[in-house]
Amino acid sequence: MTSKHEDIEVSYSVSNDFFKLWLDRNMHYTSASYLTGDESLDLAQEQKAAILHDYAEITPDSLVLDIGCGWGSFLDFLVSKRGVKEAHGVTLSTEQLRWIEDKQLPQIKAWLQDFNTWEPGWKYDAIVSIEMVDHICSPAQAREGRAVALYREYFRRAHALLKPGGVFACQAILSDRVPRGRKDLEDLAFTADIIFPGGRNPRLEELIMAIRPYFEVEELRTQRTSYRRTTNEWWEGLKANEALIRSTWGDQVYEDYDRYLGTCVKAFDHYWSSDVQLKLRWCPV
């Protein structure tokens, strides 16, 4: 695997209280889906969850897996808003697992587990993964030409865990274009190396190649402007809490996150980055 446990701790385990200050109330750390443009971040995040729930054709009786479940925001949506009776998640962050366990929702089971080596011994009716695929291949592995093979292994694993005919709803942040300016390139490299070490955003073409032969693409929806708006809301939330963040976690944490979120807003504005939601139907192999 690429993002190692230590890398994930850097990305997601600063402190749950830190992320709580600037994410939405349910702690989704991925693009929301703005449908009218007037919604709050909380509502847009719920809309994202609803889109992926519908893509995955989840019913209350579905056994659902969320690969890279973060703070359990999607799992929580499934059980509290859609009546799902059993929902599972895997994460590599100890802080995220602690947060999920503290909710004490009996319908949710989560594990501190590397998906790349997980063999649970049962299959799922539906699988969802929201922006975890960007932890599958590092910039160094991509330079060695291994990106598509690594993404294909992720899809092969999801396919093996899904019941025949089921759906894998996958949301992924994308790299679309490379900026020309030196400062912009440095800011993107900073985001990759310091905030998400070991991670790399895939190109849509790479994902489409890697999906074969395991899944058929039934629906595909991109949402670059939604991610621009989401990251801008996070950035505003961070800035509104500047004094508290500096005094609690130090100047470096504030400055790193300020630079990272500002870079994200610019990346979506300038078409360097985007986001995709895919409805992937299990295929016989």
Ligand SMILES: C[S@@+](CC[C@H](N)C(=O)[O-])C[C@H]1O[C@@H](n2cnc3c(N)ncnc32)[C@H](O)[C@@H]1O
């Ligand atoms: C950007 S966060 C997204 C979290 C969540 N899906 C959401 O929408 O808020 C990526 C998640 O992937 C998890 N992750 C990364 N690599 C993983 C791996 N190899 N196995 C399991 N989880 C992993 C991280 O721990 C984190 O929870």
